[in-house]
Amino acid sequence: MSAEDPTLPLPDPAPRRAPRGRSRRATRTVEPAQRLPVARVAVDVGLAHLDRPFDYLVPARLDAEAVPGCRVRVRFGGALVDGYLLERVEHSDFTGRLGFLDRVTSAEPVLAAEVAELARAVADRYAGSLADVLRLAVPPRHARAERAADDPVPAGPVPPPDPDGWRPYPAGAAYLRALVDGRAPRAVFTAMPGDDWADRLADALTAVAAGGRGGLAVVPDARDLDRLDAALTVRLGAHRHVAIAASLGPEQRYRRFLRAARGRVPVVIGTRAAMFAPVPRLGLVAIWDDGDDLHADDHAPYPHAREVLLTRAQQAGAAALLAGYARSAEAQLLLATGWAKPIVADRAALRASAPRVVATGDEYQLARDPAAAAARLPGVAVRAARDALAADAPVLVQVPRRGYLPVVVCQRCRARTRCPRCAGPLAVPAAGGFPVCRWCGHTAGGYRCPECGGRELRAAVIGARRTAEELGRAFPGAVVRTSGRDGVLDRVPAEASVVVSTPGAEPVADGGYGAVLLLDSWALLTRADLRAAEETLRRWLAAAVLARPGAAGGRVVVVADASVPVVQALVRFDPGGFAERELADRRALGFPPAVRMASLTGTAPAIAELLAAATLPDGTDELGPVPVATPRAAPDDPERQRLLLRVPRAQGPALATALRAATAVRSARKDADPVRVQVDPLELL
DNA sequence: TCAATCCGTATC
DNA sequence: ATACGGATTGAC
Numbered sequence: 189m190s191a192e193d194p195t196l197p198l199p200d201p202a203p204r205r206a207p208r209g210r211s212r213r214a215t216r217t218v219e220p221a222q223r224l225p226v227a228r229v230a231v232d233v234g235l236a237h238l239d240r241p242f243d244y245l246v247p248a249r250l251d252a253e254a255v256p257g258c259r260v261r262v263r264f265g266g267a268l269v270d271g272y273l274l275e276r277v278e279h280s281d282f283t284g285r286l287g288f289l290d291r292v293t294s295a296e297p298v299l300a301a302e303v304a305e306l307a308r309a310v311a312d313r314y315a316g317s318l319a320d321v322l323r324l325a326v327p328p329r330h331a332r333a334e335r336a337a338d339d340p341v342p343a344g345p346v347p348p349p350d351p352d353g354w355r356p357y358p359a360g361a362a363y364l365r366a367l368v369d370g371r372a373p374r375a376v377f378t379a380m381p382g383d384d385w386a387d388r389l390a391d392a393l394t395a396v397a398a399g400g401r402g403g404l405a406v407v408p409d410a411r412d413l414d415r416l417d418a419a420l421t422v423r424l425g426a427h428r429h430v431a432i433a434a435s436l437g438p439e440q441r442y443r444r445f446l447r448a449a450r451g452r453v454p455v456v457i458g459t460r461a462a463m464f465a466p467v468p469r470l471g472l473v474a475i476w477d478d479g480d481d482l483h484a485d486d487h488a489p490y491p492h493a494r495e496v497l498l499t500r501a502q503q504a505g506a507a508a509l510l511a512g513y514a515r516s517a518e519a520q521l522l523l524a525t526g527w528a529k530p531i532v533a534d535r536a537a538l539r540a541s542a543p544r545v546v547a548t549g550d551e552y553q554l555a556r557d558p559a560a561a562a563a564r565l566p567g568v569a570v571r572a573a574r575d576a577l578a579a580d581a582p583v584l585v586q587v588p589r590r591g592y593l594p595v596v597v598c599q600r601c602r603a604r605t606r607c608p609r610c611a612g613p614l615a616v617p618a619a620g621g622f623p624v625c626r627w628c629g630h631t632a633g634g635y636r637c638p639e640c641g642g643r644e645l646r647a648a649v650i651g652a653r654r655t656a657e658e659l660g661r662a663f664p665g666a667v668v669r670t671s672g673r674d675g676v677l678d679r680v681p682a683e684a685s686v687v688v689s690t691p692g693a694e695p696v697a698d699g700g701y702g703a704v705l706l707l708d709s710w711a712l713l714t715r716a717d718l719r720a721a722e723e724t725l726r727r728w729l730a731a732a733v734l735a736r737p738g739a740a741g742g743r744v745v746v747v748a749d750a751s752v753p754v755v756q757a758l759v760r761f762d763p764g765g766f767a768e769r770e771l772a773d774r775r776a777l778g779f780p781p782a783v784r785m786a787s788l789t790g791t792a793p794a795i796a797e798l799l800a801a802a803t804l805p806d807g808t809d810e811l812g813p814v815p816v817a818t819p820r821a822a823p824d825d826p827e828r829q830r831l832l833l834r835v836p837r838a839q840g841p842a843l844a845t846a847l848r849a850a851t852a853v854r855s856a857r858k859d860a861d862p863v864r865v866q867v868d869p870l871e872l873l
Numbered sequence: 874t875c876a877a878t879c880c881g882t883a884t885c
Numbered sequence: 886a887t888a889c890g891g892a893t894t895g896a897c
Binding site for chain 2: 235245266
């Protein structure tokens with residue numbers, strides 16, 4: 189085709205300029221806004237090397253709508269892309285020629301300055317891009333929700349909460365007072381058995397609202413959210429808080445997000461979808477059960493709600509509350525560094541409310557009670573359950589879900605195997621042979637158990653199949669209910685019944701359970717996860733706290749070896765002591781959170797290329813790469829590998845910066861072969 | 874010597 | 886993605 193082709197409607201003598209002609213003309217006729225004519229825009233493109241603001245001119249006609257935090261559309265490179273207007277400024281440092289904003293999608297300021305700053309920090313910490321984080325932070329726009337009228341806003345001040353529920357916790361009342369007074373206390377709160385956590389969290393949120401500030405709380409799942417919602421409604425009524433969850437439809441989700449963004453409610457609660465929610469005059473961030481892995485987002489860059497909220501507290505000068513019946517190693521680290529203070533029940537109150545916990549070996553009543561044997565219930569457990577049923581109290585039976593990964597344990601003492609080189613877990617290849625480290629690939633020939641010196645290894649038993657019918661036969665005449673994946677029960681009445689539940693689905697019993705049985709502990713304890721012990725105690729405690737006090741007959745029976753530290757922690761009801769020990773162990777072994785880790789997943793050449801482009805901090809430990817199992821590997825798919833990087837905590841930011849820079853180099857070069865970068869990967873197999 | 878085309882790179 | 890600039894190539 190030639191330019192002289194008469195069929196082409198291109199009379200322009202300079203065809204090279206034709207594509208620019210429209211904006212060129214616009215430049216001449218469109219006037220920039222008089223005041224603050226430059227808009228700094230975060231464009232929604234996923235490329236790492238474009239992860240910075242770009243400057244545009246605001247046309248005078250868009251002056252009023254182009255407010256900081258609004259959604260805009262701009263010409264970027266060839267295409268029109270979405271973006272957020274970060275700020276309006278007088279001058280641009282850009283030496284080239286500025287383009288104009290194409291349009292303001294909506295004048296609604298959906299990206300508060302506080303949230304933009306938070307999102308930037310989270311992107312930096314996780315070696316991800318701002319655009320990726322903003323996709324998590326701001327829900328998709330829904331025009332109808334934007335037009336809809338706001339719900340009523342109740343007038344008048346919020347009265348401070350009744351501190352009575354905090355009486356067992358010596359530091360509790362002072363914490364609430366500090367929240368009312370506008371201070372920023374930071375605490376790790378360990379709730380005691382029998383206490384209702386939702387009431388305590390609602391107290392704290394009410395306190396901060398009473399002081400004229402906003403509060404934000406994140407819980408693991410929808411059921412927890414309902415409980416917190418109910419506790420808040422009792423204290424604040426129905427219109428001073430919103431609950432945000434990803435499971436809401438797009439319209440409801442955006443509507444509630446807008447209520448928060450418009451400053452109509454002082455309190456926002458939600459699942460992790462709410463961790464970036466805008467809260468006016470943020471005074472408190474709270475998280476319930478931070479050890480639950482539902483708090484880790486599954487979209488890049490995979491931020492964890494605890495880390496996001498702590499960053500937020502730091503940046504906003506807000507109070508922080510990490511609450512749980514258990515205590516994570518990360519929470520313990522905050523106490524160890526003095527960043528947060530503990531709020532725990534005094535020993536007397538704890539003794540009065542805790543059930544009696546006994547550990548029992550897995551010897552069964554074989555001859556006398558075949559039904560109990562079929563259900564693999566030890567005699568102690570059967571007696572505790574029958575006593576409870578006789579007292580017309582419900583019995584809770586916690587059984588692990590099936591499907592945990594098999595790991596290799598010592599045949600003699602059942603201790604988990606540890607790689608002699610990097611202390612990672614060992615696995616036996618499907619083809620057989622020597623065990624191989626799942627982290628660094630080291631082949632551990634001639635393995636000796638570090639606990640007992642044993643040389644024989646065995647694959648650990650995976651969550652045994654157990655059915656409600658089996659338990660039903662063991663307790664003839666009792667009603668047997670189940671609560672789990674399909675069909676979660678919320679509450680059960682105070683009457684004789686057996687409730688079989690998987691971890692996380694335990695119903696609350698009116699008046700408490702007479703007995704709680706924790707079965708198949710090996711399936712939990714031998715999980716191929718360095719957090720297996722912490723996770724086990726977290727799940728056991730979640731069930732055990734639902735039992736009646738020991739003085740009222742409450743019994744917890746855990747089928748496990750009483751000499752194992754995690755079992756002792758349960759028997760003594762001592763999550764704090766366990767967390768201290770766990771953190772010490774992780775320091776000794778070089779595990780998170782004592783160190784910072786990052787995983788790189790991709791093909792071997794892509795990983796090598798990323799590493800070559802990265803200037804890693806001095807002393808970075810490289811573990812691997814090792815092949816990683818892909819769930820559905822196509823036949824022509826190149827094998828994926830995983831490399832772990834380990835640095836001291838202080839080098840964490842430097843590691844993230846280095847990985848981000850290396851990703852930027854790769855994305856600028858258009859290296860298609862992707863490498864997934866995950867900082868603090870949850871699964872360290 | 875000029876213009877059409879290719880390739881690498883920046884994208885306000 | 887796509888538009889631009891500089892390098893490259895090929896025809897006169």
